[in-house]
Amino acid sequence: MTTDVRVLEPAERDAWYGNLIRAFGGVDESSEERELWRALTEYDRSIGVWDGDECVGSAGAFTFELSVPGGACVSAAGVTMVSVAATHRRRGVLTSMMRRQLDDVRSWGEPVAVLTASEPVIYGRFGYGTGTLNVSAEIDTARVRLSVPPGTDDVRLRYAPPADVLDACEAVYARLVPGRPGMLARRPGWERVALLDPESERGGASALQCVVAERDGEVAGYARFRVKPEWTPSGHNGTVVLEDLEGLDPVVRAALWRFLFGVDLTTTLRTRGRPVDEGWQHLVSDIRRCNLRTRDALHVRLVDVGAALAARTYQAPVDVVFEVEDAFCPWNEGRWRLYGDPKGASCARTEDAADLALSVVELGSAYLGGVSLASLAGAGLVRELRQGAVAEASAGFTSAVAPWLPHGF
Known part of the structure; x- marks a missing residue:
């Protein structure tokens, strides 16, 4: 051919x-x-x-x-x-x-x-x-209760046409990007993806709705969602389908989640693609009735190992030499010495003896801090060549918050 x-x-x-x-x-x-x-x-x-x-x-x-x-x-x-x-x-x-x-x-x-x-x-x-992994849930809001932190009642919620508050919602999103690995800084035009609303993809639910959360007159969070009405002989059985929710702090986020739990004529809240460590999971009365499911989200490929590893910081000091295998991009193969700490990092080629041996696939998995090198070593995918190197590197690579991809592309 x-x-x-x-x-x-x-x-x-x-x-x-x-x-x-x-x-x-x-x-x-x-x-x-x-x-x-x-x-x-x-x-x-x-x-x-x-x-x-x-x-x-x-x-x-x-x-x-x-x-x-x-x-x-x-x-x-x-x-x-x-x-x-x-x-x-x-x-x-x-x-x-x-x-x-x-x-x-x-x-x-x-x-x-x-x-x-x-x-x-x-x-x-x-x-x-x-x-990264994402979590989806189907929450039985007729049985599950949500506790909220002090100050939640001070947050003002109001409905708004999604397009009318798009700029304010994008400003909230932009402020959140540096705080969680895996998020995408949206370039002009990408904000329109969140407003796509073809009737063919609603699955019987309403057009896209939006509620914004305000404090001191400023938008501090938002939720975009649909409502799918349903009735049985015993009464209402509707579903809230959450598309997107962002908030600048735990109180704002709690106010939005409480609203979603209480939408009239609904008994189910369905979410998809949320962070695996999102705070609402600690506020519910019965996590089992939330039916959590995780799945893979963002797949990461280091094209330039040295530049990629030097571009992030590390939770704990790291001084480690990686022996990297990369048959598809052979310019990455060989030994790389990573120095890193919470203030910065450098990564360059070295002739020093290797401390850890792994492929670029494992480096990609660990890069955003959501997959631990120790876990990969436990699966036999990372080989420890210097005693203690796995624990040292794993502690450094870990992120304080789980990486999260907020939307597809």
Whole structure:
């Protein structure tokens, strides 16, 4: 098979995007969704694989800033829109795109690539490790009660059309980004993704609703949600479907959660994609009736090991030499000495003896501080070559708050 891997031209986008839609089941999107993703497409960072005039593969890379432990943001390529035509499986199409893309990301000077995976098994062979988990819940609000901290009653809540308060909500989100690893500093245009509201994806629920939380006249938090009414012979049985909730402090967040627990004519609150350490889990009366489920979220790939490890800080002092395996990006292979503490870090090549041996996949998993090196060592994926090195490095890499990806891309 002879195929051509090349940068996407605007005139080719319909064929390129059509291949993507077909690969994900062929269900068409609303015109609103299509136009938004068209506007967000970065053509010079998108590639297609062509067999003659037919597009048989697609991949893109959004320009992102990713928050890391310590509060800094690192340039990251947000890998997206990856597809291979079913007629061209097992012919090296995906590998050729991943090869071209990671070479490009390196040339752009971006030390990290990230993605969300339709199938997690796919991307490990290209050096991606699961870096964050999200939690979903289906809370029986007819039985579960929520305790709230003092001051919650001082927070004013009001309904507002989502578009009317978008700027104020984005300002809240932006203030939160440095405080939790894994969040994306949104570039202009990305705020519109949160307002996508095609009727075809509501599942019988209402149009998107928004409540803002105010203190001293300023917006300090918000919740975007839908309500799905349902009635049984014994009465109401509706569901609140939470899409997004942010607050600047625990009191504001508690006020928003209390509101959601008490929406009229509902008995269930359904959430998805929330931080695994979110505070509401400690305020509920019965965690079992919240039906928590976790799943992988952000997959992380260190494209430049030295630059990536130097871009974050470390909870405890670290002086460790890694022996890194990276067959797909061999420029990362070899020994790297990491010095780090809560104030900063440096990472450079060294000839010193290695303390830990691992692949770039494990480094990607541990990078944001949510997956411990000790846990990976317990699975046999990190080898300790100097006694005590696992405990030292694991303590340094850990984040005080769990990393979290707030939305897909």
